[in-house]
Structures are given as C-alpha cells and as structure tokens.
Amino acid sequence: MRVELRKWLRKNAGYVAIWIFMGLTLLALVIREIGVYTLVVIAPFLPPFVIAMVKMARELRKR
Amino acid sequence: MALLIGSGFPNLDVFPTLLRKKTPKDPINETHASTILHTVFLYLVILPLLYLALSAIGWSDSWNIALSFSLGGVIHVLTESFDQKGRRLLYPVSKKFYGIRVLPYDFWTYLTDKKVLALEGGLFILAFLLLVF
Incomplete structure (x- = not known):
C-alpha cells in the first residue's frame, strides 16, 4: 500500500506515539539489562533503520 | 542476548524492500519475509552448526547460545505466520506460504x-x- 506520509502521520499520530513509546521503553529496559551489549543486538538493524529514516525524511520534504 | 539476536535475524531480508525503487501493488509480493531467513528450516540447520562452531572456538555455554539463537529465529517466523502473507513453514519440502492469516x-x-x-x-x-x- 502506498500512503501519503504527512497525511498518514497526522491521521494516525496516536498509533505512532504508542509504537514509539513501546519501542523506546523496551530499548531502555534492554539497555538496563545488558548494557553496552545492546549495541550488538541492534547494530545489524541500524543500516535499515537509517535507510528508512532517510527515505521518510525525503518523502516528508517533498510536499 | 543470543535469543534477542536470533529473534531479529530473520528481518535482515528487509533490505531489498527498503531499497526498492517502486512499491509493488500487492505488498504480499515483497521480498521481505519471502527468503530463507524466514523459514524454520534455516534455524534447524543453524542450531548444530552454531553449536559446533562455538564449541570449536572454546566458548562456554555454546549449546545454550546456539539453542537461544535458533529459538529466537523460529519464534519470529512462527509468530509472523499469523499475518496475511503466511510464511514458508514447510520449506524446503514446499515453497508455499502457510499460517493462520488473521493479522494484516x-x-x-x-x-x-x-x-x-x-x-x-x-x-x-x-x-x-x-x-x-
């Protein structure tokens, strides 16, 4: 499905906030549990995360 | 930690989806979740190989690490088989996607x-x- 990102984000801000809250809370708890080794767990996913963020920023800047 | 790494490992096939030029009309046709990384079979193969490799280099707890990693991968694949795409649960016997398709x-x-x-x-x-x- 293709969405118009800006509109989609505005319409679903509540869902986005819940997902971000859950993600950041668990990240904080994992860091508390395994400390610096968290980097080993998340390192393989940093490149796709960066690519996704760049694409998203580009999409938002377009309009 | 091995469980966490294993449970994230199948998602490394997200790259082609992120780097694609065009969005496919039907998202079910995406590469993501269609590769061998999203099969139970891979983790059954990895389990003994990882155990042997870790034992060979003298790691303690090599069985626990190998089992945790593989369990993470299998749980990921089985949990995701609840979406509309399903997963290749019987690979390599069948390349069809199976699952209880109740989630988008x-x-x-x-x-x-x-x-x-x-x-x-x-x-x-x-x-x-x-x-x-």
Whole structure:
C-alpha cells in the first residue's frame, strides 16, 4: 500500500506515539539489562533503520 | 542476548524492500519475509552448526547460545505466520506460504490495526514485566 506520509502521520499520530513509546521503553529496559551489549543486538538493524529514516525524511520534504 | 539476536535475524531480508525503487501493488509480493531467513528450516540447520562452531572456538555455554539463537529465529517466523502473507513453514519440502492469516501484512495497515496493537501491546506488557521484575 502506498500512503501519503504527512497525511498518514497526522491521521494516525496516536498509533505512532504508542509504537514509539513501546519501542523506546523496551530499548531502555534492554539497555538496563545488558548494557553496552545492546549495541550488538541492534547494530545489524541500524543500516535499515537509517535507510528508512532517510527515505521518510525525503518523502516528508517533498510536499 | 543470543535469543534477542536470533529473534531479529530473520528481518535482515528487509533490505531489498527498503531499497526498492517502486512499491509493488500487492505488498504480499515483497521480498521481505519471502527468503530463507524466514523459514524454520534455516534455524534447524543453524542450531548444530552454531553449536559446533562455538564449541570449536572454546566458548562456554555454546549449546545454550546456539539453542537461544535458533529459538529466537523460529519464534519470529512462527509468530509472523499469523499475518496475511503466511510464511514458508514447510520449506524446503514446499515453497508455499502457510499460517493462520488473521493479522494484516502491509506495514501501514499493520501499524494501525487494533488486533495487532492488542497483541503487540500484550507482548510489550509481558516483556516489560519480565525485564523489570
């Protein structure tokens, strides 16, 4: 499905906030549990995360 | 930690989806979740190989690490087989996608689906309790 990102984000801000809250809370708890080794767990996913963020920023800047 | 790494490992096939030029009309045709990384078979193969490799280099707990990694991968694949795409659960015997297709697959729909939020919210609370207490 293709969405118009800006509109989609505005319409679903509540869902986005819940997902971000859950993600950041668990990240904080994992860091508390395994400390610096968290980097080993998340390192393989940093490149796709960066690519996704760049694409998203580009999409938002377009309009 | 091996469980966490294993449970994230199947998602490394997200790269072709992220780097694609055009969005396919049907999200079910995406490369993501269609590769061998999203099969139970791979983790059954990895389990003894990882155990042998870790034992060979003298790691203690090599069985626990190999089992945790593989279990993480298998749980990931089985949990995701509840979406509309299903997963190649019987690979290499069959290349068909199997699963109980009750959840959406498309990313944007997934994020705003109440059933998904209830399931993920429940898992979040469970993980929260496990990590806090």
